[in-house]
Amino acid sequence: MTVTAIPHGHAEEHNRPAMNRLGLWLFILSESMIFLILLTARFYLFGTSRPEGLSQLLGLGVTVILLLSSLTAYLAESSIAHDDRESFLLYTLLTIILGTMFLAGVVGLEWPQAIHEGIVPQRGFGIAYFSMTGMHAFHVLTGVLLLLVIYWNGARGGFSAEKHWGVEATVKYWHFVDVVWVFFYPALYLLS
Amino acid sequence: MIDISQAALIMGGLSLGVGLLLLAGFLLLTRFVEVESPAPAVALDPDQLRARNREYRRGLIVIVALGILTAVEYWIAVGMEGNLGYLALVAVVKAGLIIAYFMKIAQLWREEEGHA
Numbered sequence: 461m462t463v464t465a466i467p468h469g470h471a472e473e474h475n476r477p478a479m480n481r482l483g484l485w486l487f488i489l490s491e492s493m494i495f496l497i498l499l500t501a502r503f504y505l506f507g508t509s510r511p512e513g514l515s516q517l518l519g520l521g522v523t524v525i526l527l528l529s530s531l532t533a534y535l536a537e538s539s540i541a542h543d544d545r546e547s548f549l550l551y552t553l554l555t556i557i558l559g560t561m562f563l564a565g566v567v568g569l570e571w572p573q574a575i576h577e578g579i580v581p582q583r584g585f586g587i588a589y590f591s592m593t594g595m596h597a598f599h600v601l602t603g604v605l606l607l608l609v610i611y612w613n614g615a616r617g618g619f620s621a622e623k624h625w626g627v628e629a630t631v632k633y634w635h636f637v638d639v640v641w642v643f644f645y646p647a648l649y650l651l652s
Numbered sequence: 653m654i655d656i657s658q659a660a661l662i663m664g665g666l667s668l669g670v671g672l673l674l675l676a677g678f679l680l681l682t683r684f685v686e687v688e689s690p691a692p693a694v695a696l697d698p699d700q701l702r703a704r705n706r707e708y709r710r711g712l713i714v715i716v717a718l719g720i721l722t723a724v725e726y727w728i729a730v731g732m733e734g735n736l737g738y739l740a741l742v743a744v745v746k747a748g749l750i751i752a753y754f755m756k757i758a759q760l761w762r763e764e765e766g767h768a
Binding site for chain 2: 477478481482485508510516520523524527528530531533534535538539541542543544564621622623624625628632635636638639642643645646649650651652
């Protein structure tokens, strides 16, 4: 039997993508606990009840926007993984625009409307509604900032098919934010 | 003392303002960033193009499935008085699709060629 020694540095380099991914997934798992606690608190405090004031149609609109942004993020990652830099920049830009639209929809339209309908952050269902959407919106904002960074770096030729961990991590984080909304949307807008 | 409707207006205005500023700043920024590639982009070879298009197609199929599930979800809310069990089931399927196909969770246990 022959034993081949792999130089330490080489082995580390070989395992890096796998280690990066594992680290990212652990980070995502820990982040999901925050949202799980918020979701649990919502059901513990208010059961399956929901106030009439929240617009289901508006909720549907922002949900569609966020789902579409997940598609464009996926296309951006697929493009750079095959060295198609122009498509990467285009889809990243689209994701940024859709993410900003989602933010404007939730914080700029839904929040004022909810307050107008008497759902306020200080009491009742508003406590759950504003803490859940607020925490989520903050994550969307950080996602948009990360997307801006990868657009900036991508425009300066920073990524290629062989070297795009920054893109992969940002896009995975963006999808995670989408997954969170997949559970928040029915809990806040659709339950009877 | 600011009443609640004024607070809503201020909050809404501020959010929209920040959003628009962010977008304007970004668009301005892109004017000054010259797209440059250290290794100039070359035409994709046919194999690479096929692989990329295959991934694009997969993404489109997934988004169509997510769209249908979202419509079903909305119908459950409107037509079935928002039954918690059905809504939870649809949400789990939607999340599963995103995690499996968009986030590619299988990469975690699949031995494949990595990138830096």
